[in-house]
Amino acid sequence: MTLNEAIEKLNELEKAGYALGHAQSILYTDGDTVAPKNSWKGRGMALSYLSELTYKQLVNPETGEVLETILQHRDETDEITFRRAEVLKEQYDDLHVLPMEEYVAYQELTNESSAVWHDAKEKSDWKLFEPFLEKIVAARRRYASLKAPEKPAYDVLLDEYEKGATMASLDPFFRTLKEELSPVILEVAKREKPVPAFMKGPWPVSSQKAFSEKIMALEGIDPLNCTLGETEHPFTNNTNKWDVRITTHYYEEDPFFSMYSVIHEGGHALYELDVRDDLQFTCLSGGITMGVHESQSRFYENIIGRSRAFCTPLLKVMKEVFPEQMKGVTEEDLYSAVNLSKPSLIRTEADELTYSLHVMIRYELERAMIGGDLKVQDIPVEWNRLYREILGIDVPDDRRGCLQDSHWSFGGIGYFPSYALGSAYGVQMLREMEKTVDVPGTVGKGDLAPVTAWLTEKIHQYGSLKKPQDLLPAAMGGPLDATVYTGYLKKKFGELYHL
């Protein structure tokens, strides 16, 4: 096979890959937002067939030859084409590990398991979900043993979400978080502030919807390329930079859950919306790792969205949408309200200070579960023990405990650490950004464009073109250093709580 033939085949492969990926992405998004509840069966059949096609199309001797041919001609191949072959080779190697029937059966398992988990969470019934998680854990362990028998299984899974992450690198990372943050959390808990009166609302959902639109505009999201849907568990999905979907969930009693979901998912969206045009409709069009993705979402959510400066434009918008509810509220009141810190039950509602310890608990559980030291049936007890030990609180039921997150139900074991890593990456990016951008100055004026321009230059534009090890140090001004992140949190909450 000549190089030109291989490149032509690569283009065909990408065309098919795009189309199948597009269809699967829209089916998932639709299924989690507007589809009728009983639609899961037909969707499962469709997704199962599409995943079979994906597998067949990628895993065959010809594809192997196509990719090898290009990878052997680095000097004669342009950067983008070479990198496309590299990324597809990774996907090829991932899929190749399993026979097709096993791959498709796993897709069917996670589709059904997601539906069961929804039900189990609603009923707070772990026993419903348990047999599915057992199968998923067994499947993930088997996958890891086939993929890299020489490595610990959990390391193989971690690498799926954050290239290069291992227990050896994450153990000290989380240890630092725990050691540095636990004393602060303890101090803050002693100085607990009351929930301010204005938080009582009411916050009608119809007004919250108008609020969402204004928040998206403030964040700089073009509605022609990105729309907002409603779901139980907010997520972002994308097919290309002209078709990104974010989702949120409204609670009548709290405008901030939805608002911070919109800003968080909006951060994921901006990453996808700002990838270079010449990478679209290829395997390089999306964000590079989940850790980098979460660094963007949590950057907008916390570093910007919960900053003192952001409270200026935020208060203005809130007074437009909720004039009655926000009467007499000052920027300082708002800043304090969106940064109330207190150990709590639900990760997605946790404040910035305690958040990473929720993640750490999941890391410990996954580590033990995949390592074979924790049986799936023992998760509820262990979950509750860790929440008591690390966050000092009692879990009243599994709905607010080990059934709260969707990740395990779709097989996302190894995903959680990305949230904490992303948060840490983000703070290091902030420190770099501050060297050339007056962050509080521009955010205070409600102009996030300079912030997004900086992130686009350093991160967004590249999609998956650059490898994380080439991308991150340049944006972070060096390697990961957990103390930069903990230092930021200690300073912020030290001031907020007069420690």
Place this chain on the structure above:
Amino acid sequence: MTLNEAIEKLNELEKAGYALGHAQSILYTDGDTVAPKNSWKGRGMALSYLSELTYKQLVNPETGEVLETILQHRDETDEITFRRAEVLKEQYDDLHVLPMEEYVAYQELTNESSAVWHDAKEKSDWKLFEPFLEKIVAARRRYASLKAPEKPAYDVLLDEYEKGATMASLDPFFRTLKEELSPVILEVAKREKPVPAFMKGPWPVSSQKAFSEKIMALEGIDPLNCTLGETEHPFTNNTNKWDVRITTHYYEEDPFFSMYSVIHEGGHALYELDVRDDLQFTCLSGGITMGVHESQSRFYENIIGRSRAFCTPLLKVMKEVFPEQMKGVTEEDLYSAVNLSKPSLIRTEADELTYSLHVMIRYELERAMIGGDLKVQDIPVEWNRLYREILGIDVPDDRRGCLQDSHWSFGGIGYFPSYALGSAYGVQMLREMEKTVDVPGTVGKGDLAPVTAWLTEKIHQYGSLKKPQDLLPAAMGGPLDATVYTGYLKKKFGELYHL
């Protein structure tokens, strides 16, 4: 190939066909409801690839052999399997006519053309749309000439939407409608009633949304199997009986546009929701023809939804949702308001009496356009001339004239007559139904279940299992008779307008 081998292959074929159809259906629905405006490009790429797969999967020598094998063994094959082979053979013959490249190019053309039409309608700019319609007309004429060179092209297209419909059968049908209804329309126009004061509203969209839910409940639609979306031009889409989508459009100034859209699309939905379980995920799971489909949607919309009896539960619901706006309104007021008749510009907003003449105008135009007697560039002038001649009104612009309907933009030339045929079928079904069901009695109590049960028994349950010629006469008590339909309209509007 043995019969058993053929049946096994048929099952595989159906599995693939279901999955590809499911994906395409959801992509269309998503694209017309919640997708960002700029998403059309990626969706077009995905749909184009999926249509290529659909073609390849159906049109190949093996599939031909599979279908022939089953069709040659009628006595040894069960009814459902045999009919599946029969229906797939029709699809096979339809697709077989065109080379794959031409088929895929046509899918791409209609995808792009739909986007252009939206734009052209918004700008009321026929010239934008004209070149696309020219291509579509050429493609449809070519298709017809390949499919059945011995037949007039328009007959071939009519048959796509209503099996057996021809110009020879439709010419006298529409002639009867025109001759019987024109004098009534003229008389009614002389006695024009003012729009009642309560119609001024206001009708907030948020309340209209709550209204939609109550209307769906009244119609007997299970939200676990069917959800409601918003779009510019309401439609229904379905993948199986547990996954049906209906859509509506809200206007602040008028609650009835959305309400009757919901009831109409709900009628389509009920047809799909009530098909037998053993036909699901096969090519028999959907309604048999567009004429039969429209008979159901227009049955609920008009025969039920605009009946005197329905005004009892309707007024009750409206007083719950719009207590201020509906203060002092009686059932008679409501009955009169939802049956105001007056020649108007927009088909989808036309009253029951004048509706079929809107359809007739489109029939005349399509007949001439496909027959080669009318150039696409002359459509605006001819459209306006016919509206003046037949409905006696002047068309102020193409947005409210020849650009109002989406059908031509997606290639649906030959579809329109189904609306008039369906309306006529529906009235004949009502006459049969009345022999065993107290229709006004049960509708007046807000209980539509006996009506739906009758339609399910006669029509819905069969999906595409029975051919129209076996299905319709039994439900209609005989062959199509346009005077039953015109008689119903003359009686109803004669009473409403004291003719």
